[in-house]
Amino acid sequence: MDRALFAAASGMSAQQRNLETIADNLANAGVVGFKGSVQRFAELTAPGRGGVGTLSLGARVFFKQGKLARSAGPFDLAIDGPGFFTVVDAHGRRYYTRDGQFARASDGTLRDARDMRLDGIRIPADALTATVLADGSVQASFAKGPAHAVGRIRLAEFAAPEALRSIDGALFGATRESGAARTVTPGSDDGPKLRFGMLEESNVTIIDAMMQILTAQRAYEANAKGVQAADEMLRIANNLQRG
Amino acid sequence: MVAARTRLEIATDNLANLSTEGFRRVAARGALTGTGVSIERSRGPATAPGTPSGVDAIAEMIDVLAAERSFESAQKAVTAIDQSRQKSAEAARIQ
Numbered sequence: 001m002d003r004a005l006f007a008a009a010s011g012m013s014a015q016q017r018n019l020e021t022i023a024d025n026l027a028n029a030g031v032v033g034f035k036g037s038v039q040r041f042a043e044l045t046a047p048g049r050g051g052v053g054t055l056s057l058g059a060r061v062f063f064k065q066g067k068l069a070r071s072a073g074p075f076d077l078a079i080d081g082p083g084f085f086t087v088v089d090a091h092g093r094r095y096y097t098r099d100g101q102f103a104r105a106s107d108g109t110l111r112d113a114r115d116m117r118l119d120g121i122r123i124p125a126d127a128l129t130a131t132v133l134a135d136g137s138v139q140a141s142f143a144k145g146p147a148h149a150v151g152r153i154r155l156a157e158f159a160a161p162e163a164l165r166s167i168d169g170a171l172f173g174a175t176r177e178s179g180a181a182r183t184v185t186p187g188s189d190d191g192p193k194l195r196f197g198m199l200e201e202s203n204v205t206i207i208d209a210m211m212q213i214l215t216a217q218r219a220y221e222a223n224a225k226g227v228q229a230a231d232e233m234l235r236i237a238n239n240l241q242r243g
Numbered sequence: 244m245v246a247a248r249t250r251l252e253i254a255t256d257n258l259a260n261l262s263t264e265g266f267r268r269v270a271a272r273g274a275l276t277g278t279g280v281s282i283e284r285s286r287g288p289a290t291a292p293g294t295p296s297g298v299d300a301i302a303e304m305i306d307v308l309a310a311e312r313s314f315e316s317a318q319k320a321v322t323a324i325d326q327s328r329q330k331s332a333e334a335a336r337i338q
Binding site for chain 2: 004005007011043054223232233237240
């Protein structure tokens with residue numbers, strides 16, 4: 001295939017993927033705990049012939065902190081700082097999320113919308129109310145006796161969080177590249193803190209995403225013009241051969 | 244025509260890498276040789292990791308158009324040379 005044509009076509013394909021990722025980010029801009037992704041590209045080179053276009057390396061999640069907002073959920077939690085909640089599914093598999101929309105289940109566990117339980121915490125059945133302090137300790141009040149701590153929520157951190165496997169943009173799985181989860185106790189001066197009655201919004205900004213869409217669209221058009229120019233040259237060259 | 248073609252290849256490669264982080268733009272430089280024009284490639288300065296490529300889409304589009312027009316001009320020159328040779332051959336046949 002003609003090199004100029006291939007390079008321009010690979011650029012169109014790259015911008016198409018870029019647009020898909022940005023559109024997915026935009027669609028999830030209102031999802032609690034959602035983390036946006038960016039497409040990564042690398043130059044495609046042929047030995048001894050220089051660059052011949054671009055190649056998609058896949059999407060990479062960016063874990064920039066989302067805005068914290070007050071919420072009305074019964075057990076809403078937000079992480080102010082790095083780290084993830086560890087949630088466990090029905091098969092005992094562990095996942096990691098910053099979506100803190102939990103609710104108290106009949107068995108005393110705190111469960112999210114996916115029916116996964118928050119790891120390491122169980123609220124006694126006779127507890128009337130429960131709140132979470134910044135250091136993760138869960139304080140419950142009872143009909144009889146004073147309120148006291150019934151457990152402590154701990155967070156998970158990773159050596160390379162950007163290498164976590166994204167399940168749905170808000171739920172992640174550990175990989176060999178991300179390293180094993182390291183347990184962190186929130187509340188220290190320079191560490192993460194928990195905010196009870198708050199949720200972390202998506203870290204996608206609609207205005208930024210719209211700007212990215214426009215940029216990708218223009219880049220796609222520029223590459224399409226490259227395809228047209230290469231095609232025109234081929235047409236001229238063909239006419240030249242005909243005489 | 245080959246030089247214009249190479250120039251287009253370089254411009255389209257730069258355009259394709261508009262979103263490639265750390266990409267070093269390739270500049271095309273024409274140089275006169277004894278038999279025409281040759282194009283030399285030179286890489287621009289490296290951009291820091293995590294920053295966008297150093298490609299200016301407008302400049303590359305101008306390069307695409309310029310390469311296309313150069314190619315057309317060269318094609319016209321080839322056609323003109325071909326026609327003048329054809330006429331010379333016809334004149335020689337008449338004589």
